[in-house]
Amino acid sequence: MAVRAEVASAVAPRASLDRNLVIQWLVMLITAGLVVLPLLPIFYQAFLNQPIYDPAASFSFENFVRLLSTPRFGTIFANTAYFALGTTIIAQVLGVLGAILVGRTDVPGRALFGEMLLWPIFISHLVMAFGWFTMYGPSGYVTLFIKSLVGFEPWSLYTVTGMAVVAGVSQAPLAYLYCIVATRSADPSLEDAARSVGASPWKILVSITVPLMRPAIIYGTIMNFVIAIEMLSIPLVFGGPVHIELFTTYLYHEVFGQATPDYGLVAAAAFFMLAIVIGLMALQGKLMRNAGRFVTVGGKATRPRRFPLGRWKWVAFAGLLFYVVFAIGIVLGGLALRSFTVVLSPLMPISRVLTLANYEIIAAYPVYMRSITNTIMISVIGGFIGTLLIAMIALVANRSEFPLRRQLEYLAMAPRAIPGFIAGIGIFYAMSLFPPLGWLRNTIVILIIAYIMRYIPTGLGAISPALAQISADLDRSARTVGADWWRTSRAIMLRLLTPAMFSCFALLFIHFLKEYVTAVFLFAPGSEVIGTTMLQFWINGDNGPVAALATIQILITVVFVYAVRQLLGVKIYG
Amino acid sequence: MAELVVNDLVRTFGDFRAVDEVSFTVADGEFLTLLGPSGCGKSTTLAALAGLDHPEGGRIALGNRVFFDAAAGVYVPAEQREIGLVFQSYALWPHMTVRENLDFPLKLRNVGRAERTRRIEETLDLVEMGAYADRYPHALSGGQQQRVALARTLVYRPSLLLLDEPLSNLDAKLRERARTWLRHLQTQVRVTTVYVTHDQSEALALSDRIAVMNEGRIAQLADPYTIYERPADPFVADFIGSSNFFHGIARERQNGRVRVELSGGDSLFASAPKSIDAGRPVSVAVRPERIRLTDPPEQTGGLQANVLQVEIEERTFLGSYHSLQVRAGKDRFRVECRTPPAAHTGFVEIPPEACTVFEVAAGS
Numbered sequence: 033m034a035v036r037a038e039v040a041s042a043v044a045p046r047a048s049l050d051r052n053l054v055i056q057w058l059v060m061l062i063t064a065g066l067v068v069l070p071l072l073p074i075f076y077q078a079f080l081n082q083p084i085y086d087p088a089a090s091f092s093f094e095n096f097v098r099l100l101s102t103p104r105f106g107t108i109f110a111n112t113a114y115f116a117l118g119t120t121i122i123a124q125v126l127g128v129l130g131a132i133l134v135g136r137t138d139v140p141g142r143a144l145f146g147e148m149l150l151w152p153i154f155i156s157h158l159v160m161a162f163g164w165f166t167m168y169g170p171s172g173y174v175t176l177f178i179k180s181l182v183g184f185e186p187w188s189l190y191t192v193t194g195m196a197v198v199a200g201v202s203q204a205p206l207a208y209l210y211c212i213v214a215t216r217s218a219d220p221s222l223e224d225a226a227r228s229v230g231a232s233p234w235k236i237l238v239s240i241t242v243p244l245m246r247p248a249i250i251y252g253t254i255m256n257f258v259i260a261i262e263m264l265s266i267p268l269v270f271g272g273p274v275h276i277e278l279f280t281t282y283l284y285h286e287v288f289g290q291a292t293p294d295y296g297l298v299a300a301a302a303f304f305m306l307a308i309v310i311g312l313m314a315l316q317g318k319l320m321r322n323a324g325r326f327v328t329v330g331g332k333a334t335r336p337r338r339f340p341l342g343r344w345k346w347v348a349f350a351g352l353l354f355y356v357v358f359a360i361g362i363v364l365g366g367l368a369l370r371s372f373t374v375v376l377s378p379l380m381p382i383s384r385v386l387t388l389a390n391y392e393i394i395a396a397y398p399v400y401m402r403s404i405t406n407t408i409m410i411s412v413i414g415g416f417i418g419t420l421l422i423a424m425i426a427l428v429a430n431r432s433e434f435p436l437r438r439q440l441e442y443l444a445m446a447p448r449a450i451p452g453f454i455a456g457i458g459i460f461y462a463m464s465l466f467p468p469l470g471w472l473r474n475t476i477v478i479l480i481i482a483y484i485m486r487y488i489p490t491g492l493g494a495i496s497p498a499l500a501q502i503s504a505d506l507d508r509s510a511r512t513v514g515a516d517w518w519r520t521s522r523a524i525m526l527r528l529l530t531p532a533m534f535s536c537f538a539l540l541f542i543h544f545l546k547e548y549v550t551a552v553f554l555f556a557p558g559s560e561v562i563g564t565t566m567l568q569f570w571i572n573g574d575n576g577p578v579a580a581l582a583t584i585q586i587l588i589t590v591v592f593v594y595a596v597r598q599l600l601g602v603k604i605y606g
Numbered sequence: 607m608a609e610l611v612v613n614d615l616v617r618t619f620g621d622f623r624a625v626d627e628v629s630f631t632v633a634d635g636e637f638l639t640l641l642g643p644s645g646c647g648k649s650t651t652l653a654a655l656a657g658l659d660h661p662e663g664g665r666i667a668l669g670n671r672v673f674f675d676a677a678a679g680v681y682v683p684a685e686q687r688e689i690g691l692v693f694q695s696y697a698l699w700p701h702m703t704v705r706e707n708l709d710f711p712l713k714l715r716n717v718g719r720a721e722r723t724r725r726i727e728e729t730l731d732l733v734e735m736g737a738y739a740d741r742y743p744h745a746l747s748g749g750q751q752q753r754v755a756l757a758r759t760l761v762y763r764p765s766l767l768l769l770d771e772p773l774s775n776l777d778a779k780l781r782e783r784a785r786t787w788l789r790h791l792q793t794q795v796r797v798t799t800v801y802v803t804h805d806q807s808e809a810l811a812l813s814d815r816i817a818v819m820n821e822g823r824i825a826q827l828a829d830p831y832t833i834y835e836r837p838a839d840p841f842v843a844d845f846i847g848s849s850n851f852f853h854g855i856a857r858e859r860q861n862g863r864v865r866v867e868l869s870g871g872d873s874l875f876a877s878a879p880k881s882i883d884a885g886r887p888v889s890v891a892v893r894p895e896r897i898r899l900t901d902p903p904e905q906t907g908g909l910q911a912n913v914l915q916v917e918i919e920e921r922t923f924l925g926s927y928h929s930l931q932v933r934a935g936k937d938r939f940r941v942e943c944r945t946p947p948a949a950h951t952g953f954v955e956i957p958p959e960a961c962t963v964f965e966v967a968a969g970s
Contacts, residue, residue, distance in 0.1 A: 503695055503697065505693045505694075505695045505696075505697035506697050506699060506700075508658050508684070508691075508693070508697070509691065509693055509697035509699075509758075510699070510710070511657075511658070511683070511684040511685050512656055512657070512658070512684050512685070512687075512689060512690065512691040512759075512768075513685075513690070513710065513711035513714065513758065513759065513762065514685045514686075514688070514711055514714045514715065514762065515685055515710070515711075515714055516683070516685050519714065523710065524699055527701050528699075528700070528701060
C-alpha cells in the first residue's frame with residue numbers, strides 16, 4: 033500500500049485573523065478587567081481629597097493623614113492584630129491536632145470525625161456566628177443553662193478573645209484540610225527509615241511527621257491570618273453590641289453608620305488593609321519557596337502507617353467527640369432548633385415554644401424569598417460561568433504559546449490578596465466612577481462578576497493540579513496531527529478536564545452560596561442574597577428569621593454536597 | 607518531492623547550545639536516525655522539525671515548503687506542517703477509542719465519512735490492529751498502543767514521519783520484534799522518516815543513514831556500516847559498540863599502515879588511509895570483539911606484530927560470550943571471546959585493519 037502516493041489533503045487554510053490569539057487575548061482581558069475593576073477605583077479614591085464622582089477632586093495624601101490620626105486607629109489596629117493572632121493560633125492548633133489524630137493515629141471513629149471536622153468549611157462565618165450567638169451568647173441556651181447551675185455567667189463572647197475563639201473554631205477546618213492532605217501524601221518510607229534507626233513512635237511523630245507537614249502548616253497559618261483580618265461577620269455580631277471595633281467593622285460602620293460615607297477615608301483604610309494582605313501573601317510565597325525540602329510525594333501509592341495510641345486512644349476519642357458535639361453539633365443543631373421556636377431558652381420547655389412562624393415570615397415577603405432564589409441563581413450561573421473562565425485561564429496560562437501566559441497566571445492568583453470586603457468597596461466605587469455601570473446595581477450580575485473575581489484562585493486550585501496530571505504529549509500530539517490550539521483545547525483538554533471542572537463548579541457553588549462579605553456593599557433592592565438579608569434581620573433583632581434563613585442555607589449546602597459527592601461522584605477538596 | 611533539508615539549526619537555552627548549527631538532508635523516502643546520548647540535542651532537533659519548539663537560527667524545509675527560516679522570519683506552527691510524530695509516551699487520547707483517535711486527524715482535514723472509515727480500516731490493518739478499533743487505549747498493551755500511535759500518524763498520510771524513541775517503553779523481546787516490524791512497515795510505506803533514539807542497535811538495524819550527535823553537533827553522518835567500521839572520531843568509536851582506546855605516538859608509515867608506539871613500549875600497526883605526521887600523539891580505537899586470543903609465540907615462531915602479552919584481570923560471563931578485562935603494560939582493555947583461557951596470562955592479536963587511528967588534538 034502506498035500511503036504517500038496520493039496528495040495529502042491539507043488542513044483548512046489559515047484564517048487571516050488567528051482565532052487562537054483572539055481567544056487567548058479575550059481570556060487575558062477578562063481576567064485583567066475583573067482584577068483591575070475593584071482595585072483601580074480604590075487606588076484612585078485613596079489619593080483624592082473629594083469623593084470619586086466629584087469633578088473638583090484633586091490628588092492628596094490627606095486621607096492617609098486623617099486615617100492615621102483617627103483617635104481610635106491605634107485601638108482598632110491592636111484589636112485586629114490580637115483577634116487575627118488568636119484566631120490563627122486556635123484554628124491551627126485545632127486543625128493540626130485533628131488532622132494528626134484522624135489522619136495518622138488509630139483513634140476510634142476516625143472516618144466519621146474526619147467528615148465532621150471538615151464540614152464547617154462549607155458553612156458561612158455568618159451562620160457560624162449566629163449559631164454561637166444562639167447557644168453561647170450572653171442569652172444563649174447553653175450559657176443560661178450553665179448560669180442556672182453555677183450562678184454566674186461562665187464566659188463572655190463579647191470580647192476580642194471570645195471572638196477569636198468563635199473565629200478560630202470556624203477556621204479550624206481550613207487548617208485541618210491542608211494538613212490532612214499532607215498526611216495522606218506523606219511517604220511512609222521516611223517514617224520507616226526513622227523506625228529502622230531505632231526511633232520510638234512518639235519520636236517519629238515529633239521529629240519526622242510533623243516537620244514534614246510544615247509547608248501545610250505555614251500555608252494554613254497565613255491563609256487563616258489573612259481570613260481573620262478580612263472577617264466581618266464574627267466581629268460584627270459579637271463586637272458590634274459592645275462597640276469593640278476591628279478593621280472590617282470600622283469600615284462597615286464608616287460606610288453604613290454615616291449619612292454620607294467618607295469615601296476618601298474608607299478608600300485609604302481599604303488601601304491600608306490591601307497593603308497588609310499583599311505583604312502577607314508575599315511572605316507566604318517566600319516561605320513556600322523552599323517547600324521542595326518537604327516534598328514527600330513518592331511514586332508508590334502506599335498509605336502511611338498509623339501510630340498506635342494504646343490506652344490514650346479513648347482520651348483522644350473523647351476529646352474529638354467533645355469538640356464535634358460542642359463546637360459543631362450544638363452550634364448548628366441549636367441554630368436549626370432556634371428556627372422552629374419563638375424563643376430558645378432553658379427556662380422555657382421547648383414543646384411550648386415550637387412554631388413555624390419564622391419560616392412563614394420568610395415565605396410571606398417576596399424580598400426574603402428573592403434573597404434565597406438570588407443566592408441559588410448566583411451559585412448556579414456564577415459557578416457555571418466561573419468554571420468555564422477558570423478552565424480557560426488554566427489552559428491559556430499552562431498550555432498555550434500566548435506571549436503573556438506568565439502574566440496571566442500571576443494576574444489570576446492576584447484575587448487571593450484582595451479581601452472580599454475590599455472587592456465590594458472597589459466595585460461599588462467603580463460604579464460611582466462609571467455611571468453607565470449603574471444599571472448593574474440592582475441585578476445579580478454585579479454580584480456574579482464580583483464573586484467570580486474573588487474565587488478565581490479557589491477554582492484554579494481544583495483545575496490546575498488536574499491539568500498538570502495531563503501529559504503535555506496529549507495536546508502536542510493533537511497539534512502535530514493538525515489541530516490548532518483552540519481545537520485541541522476543545523476536543524482534548526477540556527474533555528480530559530471535565531472531572532476537575534465538576535469539582536471546580538462544586539467549590540464555586542458552595543463558596544458563592546455562603547459568600548456575603550463581597551455583597552455587603554454591592555447588594556441593592558433586587559439583588560439581595562441570603563447573607564445580606566440575614567444581616568438585616570439580625571440588625572433589626574429578628575433572631576428567629578435569621579435562624580430560619582441560616583437553616584435553609586445549611587440545608588441547601590447539605591443537599592448539594594451530598595448530591596454531587598454521592599450521586600455524581602464529584603470530588604470536593606480532593 | 608518530500609526531501610527534508612535542515613540548515614544550520616541553532617537552539618539555545620540560556621548559555622547552553624542544545625543544537626549547534628546542525629545541517630542534514632533526508633532524501634525522499636529515506637530513513638534517517640538521530641542517535642546520541644541523552645542531552646546531545648537529538649530530541650530538541652526533532653521538536654524543531656515538528657514545530658513544537660522554536661529554534662533561534664537556521665532553516666527547515668520539506669520539499670518546497672519552508673517550515674522555519676530564522677533569517678526570513680518564517681515559522682509554521684505544528685498543526686500546519688502536515689507531519690506525523692509518534693511520541694515516546696504514544697500520547698493516545700484516553701477519552702477516545704482507537705477508531706476515534708484515528709478519526710480525529712481525518713475530521714480536521716474534512717475527509718468524508720465513507721473515506722474516513724475506509725482509511726481507518728486500511729491503516730489499522732496495516733499495523734495489524736484492525737480487531738481493536740473499538741477499544742480504549744488503557745485496554746491495550748504497550749506494544750499495541752505503540753502500533754495505534756503509529757497508525758494515528760499514518761492515517762492522514764503525512765509527508766514526513768517523526769519517531770521519538772517509540773520503542774523505548776517496550777520490553778527487550780518485544781522491542782526487537784517491533785524493530786523488525788517497523789523497518790518492514792517503513793519500506794512498505796516509503797515515507798521520509800526521522801527517527802530519534804539513544805539505542806545504537808536500533809539505529810544500526812533500522813536506518814538508511816545515521817547521524818550520531820554529540821553536544822549539539824553531528825559527529826558523523828553516514829550509513830550504519832561506515833559508522834560502525836570507520837567512526838569519524840573517538841566519540842563515535844566509543845558510543846557505537848564501545849571501543850578500547852590505546853594511546854601512543856605515531857611513528858613511521860608503510861604500506862598504508864602506521865606504527866604506533868604505545869605508552870608501555872609495545873608497538874601496534876594500524877591501518878591508516880591518511881598520512882599521519884610522525885611524532886604526533888594518537889589514540890587507536892579497537893572494538894573488543896575484533897581482538898583475538900592467540901597462542902604463545904613459541905608455538906607460532908617468534909613474537910609477531912600486533913601480538914601482545916596480557917594479564918587477565920577480570921572475567922565476566924555474558925551468556926553468548928565472555929568479556930575479559932586485560933592489561934598489557936600500562937594499557938587496560940576489554941576482549942570478547944567464546945572460550946576464555948584458563949591461565950592468568952595469555953596473548954592477544956589485534957588485526958591492523960581493526961584499528962582506527964585518531965590524531966589527538968594538541969592540548970587535550
